[in-house]
Amino acid sequence: MKRCFFDLHIFPNEKNWREMVFRAREFGFKALGLTVREKSRLRTLKGIVSEAEAMGIQVLTRLDLSPTLSKGFSAEVKWAKGSFDLVAAECLTGKDIIAAAKSPVNILFIDSGSSLGLRERDFKPLVGSQKFFELNLSPLLMKRGLERIRKLSHLMRGLAWLQKLKVPTILSSGAKEPLEMRSPFDMASFFYIAGLSLEEGLKGLSRNPATLIETVKAERDPEEPFPSPFSF
């Protein structure tokens, strides 16, 4: 059976979204997570969704919230879940991870500007929480020299803990520009250097995001149609 690939984290803007959707389709992605960081941009995103779906790709809307910067994080997540398909927590510190694990957020990831080196105790709140930890490729591609060395080192350690604690991981591009996007096999190949086997990497781009989407769908009111229905 042919795998379906998902890139649930891209940041298109009004100028480049067509090229990003086109490239994702060319790379063989079945669905994209179009992401914004401000709730007020939902209307712009909705305008893109219908046109992108007409281009032959399933689209999910996603909001990234920061537990540090949000006032009443859990309440904000609950509100956002009514408007966006996916809600993610952009974590800067270990405290953010604890706050996100307690909230109804679907995905957690480490902010690209964070110098946080995660330890086992940071990941423990995620065990059995049915939340997905996301690893983004773009911050690793954009860095050079010592900064990339530090990021790769954190990634290797973090991945070892995630695998040990059996926290499901998803891989995403986190791309802001079309040239930051990569094909599923290329993404899995890059994460291989951090200690993720090719098979695990591909699972993080196919089966795990599919499970996440199914979980989100199941959380919703059955009467309410899910904006981007999938059949796996």
Place this chain on the structure above:
Amino acid sequence: MYPKRVKRRYIAFRILGEGTFTSREVMEEIRNELLRLYGEHGVAKADLQPIEFDEKNLLGILRCERSSLMEVRAALTALMEISGRPVALHCLGVSGTLKSLRRKFLRNP
């Protein structure tokens, strides 16, 4: 005693980006990226060789050691610019022979 037969892999890739590039520029940047990620030992072990590069369509083929395939693919993925111009390298496919690589991925037997 003869050394073991070297097993190789051929990689077809496409450059996404604007502008034209020479085979030399492309190979130099790929080697530099591999050097940044894996050091001199990694570059020597990979035994990278350019096979061909179509400057018009920005399609290329390179050869590497089978045991270094994943490292080379990671370097191709990590490449963000060639001669100062932003690009992305998309690996089209990998094969053990040039003939099957061309047949499967470049449709040019």
